[in-house]
Amino acid sequence: MSAVKSRSFLNRFPVFYQKFYKEWRWGPQAPVHYVPEEGKWKRNPETGEVKVIQNKPIPLTYPKEFEDGLWGGEALVRGFQKRNPLRRRAAHFWFPSLIKSVLYSEILDKHMEITVTPRTLRLVDQHYGFDSYILETPPQDLKSNLGVKLKRSLLLALAKKDFLPNNAVKREELLQKYQKHIIPLEEAEWYGLTIQEALEKLGESEQREVKAPAVKQPLKIKFREEFIQQLKAEQEEKSAPPTPKSSWNPFKFNKSV
Amino acid sequence: MIRLGFQLLGGAKTFQPSLSIKVEQIRTTFVLKRRYPPLLDKQNRPPKPLVTKNFVYDEVENTNLKKEPDLKLILTSFVEGVGLKNEIVTVRPNFGRFKLLACGLAVYASPENLEKLKKDLENSDNKVQTTLHSSRFAELTRRDLASKILVVLVNQENPWTIEKWHIRAAFRRTGIWVPDHAIKMGDKPISGPNLELEKKYFLVTVTINNLETTPVRCMIRHWSTFPELRLPKVDGYLEPPYEPIFEDEREIISTLPLPVFCLKKSVAS
Numbered sequence: 001m002s003a004v005k006s007r008s009f010l011n012r013f014p015v016f017y018q019k020f021y022k023e024w025r026w027g028p029q030a031p032v033h034y035v036p037e038e039g040k041w042k043r044n045p046e047t048g049e050v051k052v053i054q055n056k057p058i059p060l061t062y063p064k065e066f067e068d069g070l071w072g073g074e075a076l077v078r079g080f081q082k083r084n085p086l087r088r089r090a091a092h093f094w095f096p097s098l099i100k101s102v103l104y105s106e107i108l109d110k111h112m113e114i115t116v117t118p119r120t121l122r123l124v125d126q127h128y129g130f131d132s133y134i135l136e137t138p139p140q141d142l143k144s145n146l147g148v149k150l151k152r153s154l155l156l157a158l159a160k161k162d163f164l165p166n167n168a169v170k171r172e173e174l175l176q177k178y179q180k181h182i183i184p185l186e187e188a189e190w191y192g193l194t195i196q197e198a199l200e201k202l203g204e205s206e207q208r209e210v211k212a213p214a215v216k217q218p219l220k221i222k223f224r225e226e227f228i229q230q231l232k233a234e235q236e237e238k239s240a241p242p243t244p245k246s247s248w249n250p251f252k253f254n255k256s257v
Numbered sequence: 258m259i260r261l262g263f264q265l266l267g268g269a270k271t272f273q274p275s276l277s278i279k280v281e282q283i284r285t286t287f288v289l290k291r292r293y294p295p296l297l298d299k300q301n302r303p304p305k306p307l308v309t310k311n312f313v314y315d316e317v318e319n320t321n322l323k324k325e326p327d328l329k330l331i332l333t334s335f336v337e338g339v340g341l342k343n344e345i346v347t348v349r350p351n352f353g354r355f356k357l358l359a360c361g362l363a364v365y366a367s368p369e370n371l372e373k374l375k376k377d378l379e380n381s382d383n384k385v386q387t388t389l390h391s392s393r394f395a396e397l398t399r400r401d402l403a404s405k406i407l408v409v410l411v412n413q414e415n416p417w418t419i420e421k422w423h424i425r426a427a428f429r430r431t432g433i434w435v436p437d438h439a440i441k442m443g444d445k446p447i448s449g450p451n452l453e454l455e456k457k458y459f460l461v462t463v464t465i466n467n468l469e470t471t472p473v474r475c476m477i478r479h480w481s482t483f484p485e486l487r488l489p490k491v492d493g494y495l496e497p498p499y500e501p502i503f504e505d506e507r508e509i510i511s512t513l514p515l516p517v518f519c520l521k522k523s524v525a526s
Contacts, residue, residue: 032286034288054297054298056311058289058291059307059312074286079313080309080312080313081313082313089313094287094289097286102355102359104359118320118325119320121350121354122350125350
């Protein structure tokens with residue numbers, strides 16, 4: 001097993017999809033379950049020794065319930081507690097608190113019941129709205145399938161401009177409000193796809209590009225045509241007035257030719 | 258085995274979606290700190306994997322135990338007990354989210370919305386709102402007064418005619434301060450002492466903030482300074498049916514909402 005796994009399987013995809021996928025799976029996440037140390041180095045006050053600061057994030061676990069909710073950067077933390085210095089460490093799971101809550105999207109004009117955490121609700125308030133929260137948060141912080149798909153549907157709606165069909169005034173207002181998040185339709189169609197979906201889409205587009213297979217004619221037809229052309233050319237030559245031959249005429253005394 | 262699992266976990270690649278959680282425990286948002294921080298990585302060398310010891314955490318903070326900051330919202334319509342239209346209010350977060358924002362009664366006080374509000378206020382008149390509601394509590398006060406029964410004590414011996422100060426004093430006994438200019442008496446005077454008027458009802462109009470008005474039911478009760486002459490106590494004297502002094506007031510008296518203690522009793526029975 002190599003230290004860095006190859007990501008060359010992404011090379012077939014368009015550049016913007018590669019960027020999205022890399023951000024989503026491996027992008028740096030905002031710290032939720034730990035407090036990162038500020039700065040690049042620190043000095044020991046007693047010894048004066050200077051050490052660099054390396055913030056190693058706490059590894060998180062994402063259960064399958066995670067994919068259907070918006071947990072706001074939280075996840076399951078598996079670790080140990082050592083409550084007494086004389087006793088052995090004991091395994092402990094730190095769970096996030098989950099609430100079934102209703103969130104409203106202005107662009108899609110929908111109320112959605114989603115499993116969230118109190119942190120998600122706080123983040124929605126900080127961003128002054130659910131749509132703003134989804135559009136402004138990078139995919140590595142949304143992380144769940146639901147979060148990324150919601151972002152995809154919002155971006156597609158903004159790119160196609162087909163949301164709120166009955167309220168043109170409100171639609172214009174929202175387009176103005178979320179102007180900085182509008183991306184071209186081509187990019188929006190690729191955003192938020194899983195690898196499987198992306199491969200299917202790639203297959204479709206690659207098939208369209210493949211030219212129609214050339215009808216394979218037997219070569220004899222080609223040769224026959226060439227020969228016919230050749231014969232025609234020879235006949236024309238013959239019917240044309242005889243070019244002046246040399247003075248030596250082998251048929252001089254044979255008029256039948 | 259947990260030990261092996263944590264060795265595999267080291268390196269921070271953690272999308273292992275194999276756990277299914279069915280728990281009924283206390284769950285909160287934890288902020289943790291490593292008891293034994295990992296060693297520093299050297300430059301230009303692959304990073305060192307985490308060891309099981311690095312997974313011993315101490316709880317630094319439990320964010321669900323802290324009070325959540327209040328929400329600052331702009332009301333888009335009058336909400337009684339909270340505020341008038343276009344007012345900037347600070348409310349508890351859950352109340353704001355589910356009773357105001359979700360119901361479309363308010364929007365976030367974001368910088369864009371605040372600017373938009375400023376422009377709207379400059380352009381439009383604010384008179385419409387002030388003619389409908391004087392303050393956020395006026396409607397609640399009006400309803401509270403409408404369901405009250407005011408016991409007006411009158412003298413059993415000396416002659417009297419009901420005046421504004423009788424009503425004012427009666428309100429003061431129940432803990433409500435109503436100035437004379439806010440009280441409007443009926444057309445017909447009521448005078449006594451007249452024991453036929455005992456425990457009978459008449460109406461009085463109270464005005465709140467020179468805007469909201471409500472009729473209030475007043476009950477006459479005679480009171481004597483001589484304890485031996487005082488009328489005997491009667492149980493349930495504030496319960497319906499309410500007999501009016503003037504017949505034309507009967508309809509209004511019966512349609513006003515029942516006092517709170519009557520409703521509770523009916524629920525209990």
